[in-house]
Amino acid sequence: MGDLLGVAVLGAGHMGADHIRRLDRVVSGARVVAVAEPETDRAKEATAGIDGVVVHSEPAAALDAPGVEAVLIASPGPAHEEALLEAFARGLPVLCEKPLAPDAAGALRVVEAEARLGRRLAQVGFMRRYDAEYMRLKSLLDSGRLGRPLMLHCTHRNVSSPSHFTTAMLINSSVSHEIDAARWLLDQELTAVTVLRPRASSNAPEGLLDPQFVVFETSGGTVVDVEIFVNSGFGYQVRCEAVCEDGSARIGDGHTMVVTAAGGACEEVAQDYLVRFADAYDREVQAWVDATRKGLVTGPSVWDGYAAAAVAEAGVRAQRSGARESVGLATRPELYERA
Structure with missing residues (x-):
């Protein structure tokens, strides 16, 4: 077991x-040695049958547990900033689930803290960058075969929203994935956002303005639109179509099984993001483990996490104002300059 990366999981x-x-x-080259979870019974259930893992109620105790060499943060968003700073203080590599922090100010503090270290320690969990279909689309766009991208059409639907879900969370929790995916696919920053609201679905909880139509402008002149509908009632669907000068490419249609029987056909629709993006999560965590064991940090950076938070904040402002809102980004530290 000594050659395996010892991971503390927070949450x-x-x-x-x-x-x-x-x-x-699933992942090779790593083992869970510590878990931090306030509800310790839940942690014990999650770790049942895993030898050598110790459950703690406090994150700091898990970070200081014997054998911990890296940290995976999967706790609620408000706890991320403190956990990241604690990991940085210990020099521990981190994979942090999104959001990096609940707001842009907190995310920027994380960026500044890591920049002061002079080296990257953290990767943010934007798992769509590891999805096979998204990676193929990225490769196609980068090749230039379809010419310059003009528009990106995105669909993001959930079966239902949890009880704590708010209208702002449509943007800063759900559409945050499209924000990062668009920045990555296009290699452009999102510079402005407008939010349009049809009448609320009768399936949406009272007070939740769902669905919404979000339009982003980019630094390269591409327009990105996102249909976000978190109470669709029928399934979890994520689609993306890039419309370019010389053609278009769409992903999100071909990953389910179609059953034909009794004179009809029925297509499966995933009910959960852990089903739809299971392979992407596996690939993401494996890549993180492999890089960490080599002393490297790859994948989405804390700057990407900050940029997503800043764009999402502009989106929430656009929800409330009904107007076009500009995105303001801090100066990018040299540590995160693109190669």
């Missing part, structure tokens, strides 16, 4: 428990 909820399972049963 044992829906996402954290899935990562604990993934590190124990």
Whole structure:
């Protein structure tokens, strides 16, 4: 076991428990040695059958546990900033689930803290960059075969929203994935956002303005639109179509099974993001483990996490104002300059 990367997982909820399972049963080269979760019974359930793991109620105790060499943060967003800073203080590499922090100010503090170290320690969990379909689309756009991208059409639908979900979370929790994906696919910054609201669905909880139509402008002149509908009632769907000068490419249609029987056809629709993006999560965590064991940090940076937070804040302002809102970004530290 000594040659395996010892990982502390912070958080044992829906996402954290899935990562604990993934590190124990799917990913090679790593093992879970500590878990921090205030509800310790939930952590014990998530770690049942895993030898040598110790459960703690406080993150700091897990970070200081024997054998911890890296950290996977899957706790609620408000806890991320403190956990990241604690990991930085210990020199521990981190994979942090999005959001990097609940707001742009907190995310920028994380950027500044890492920049002071002079080296990258953290990767942000924007897993769509590891999805096979998204990677193929990125490769196609980078090749230039379709010419310059003009528009990016995105669809993001959930079966239903949890009880704590707010209208602002449509942007800063759900559309944050499209924000990062668009920045990555296009290699452009998002510079302005407008939010249009149709009448609310009768399936949306009272007070939740769902669905919405979000339009982003980019530094390269591309327009990105996102339909966000978190109470669609029928499934989890994520689609993206790039419309370019010499053609278009769409992803998100071909990953389900179609059953034909009794004179009809039925297509499966995923009900959960952990189903739709299972392979992407596996690939993401494996890449993080492999890089960490080599002393490297790859994948989305804390700057990407900050940029997503800043764009999302402009989106929430646009929700409330009904007007076009500009995105303001701080000066990018040299540590995060593109190669």
